[in-house]
Amino acid sequence: MAATADPLVLDFVEWVARAPRSHAEVVETWRTSCPRLTVWEDAADLGYVARAAIAGVGTVVMVTEAGAQLLRDNGRVVG
Template sequence: MTETADPLVLDFVEWIAREPRAYSEVIGTWKTSCPRLTIWEDAADRGYVAREAIAGFGLIVTATEAGEKLLRAHGRIA
């Protein structure tokens, strides 16, 4: 069965997959006041992105294996 993906979640995971992002950059760029647009939360809950603490840098957000698999399945990365 093919998983249906929200286009905004795909965009978000693709943006993260290009390079690890600082957590503050992710929240600043993708925050929304609309409770129906839970892009960051949806991607994290589905295991497409993960937060990791890096000494001297702080929290970063990266695409997980599941996130990269999602992108490949939708033709977003080779």
């Protein structure tokens, strides 16, 4: 059975899968004033994305294997 997710979470994971994003870019792009709309926090809590510190670059947000599987399961293959 395919894993399903909120469409916005899928959109977010797909966006990150195209290229690792800086933490600042993620916060700026997916910022919201609605406390109930926590797309990127939800994706992180579900294990679809993770933060990593890269020397000389800073903190980046990247898709995990679980996130890549979620994309495949939902027909959103990136790469």
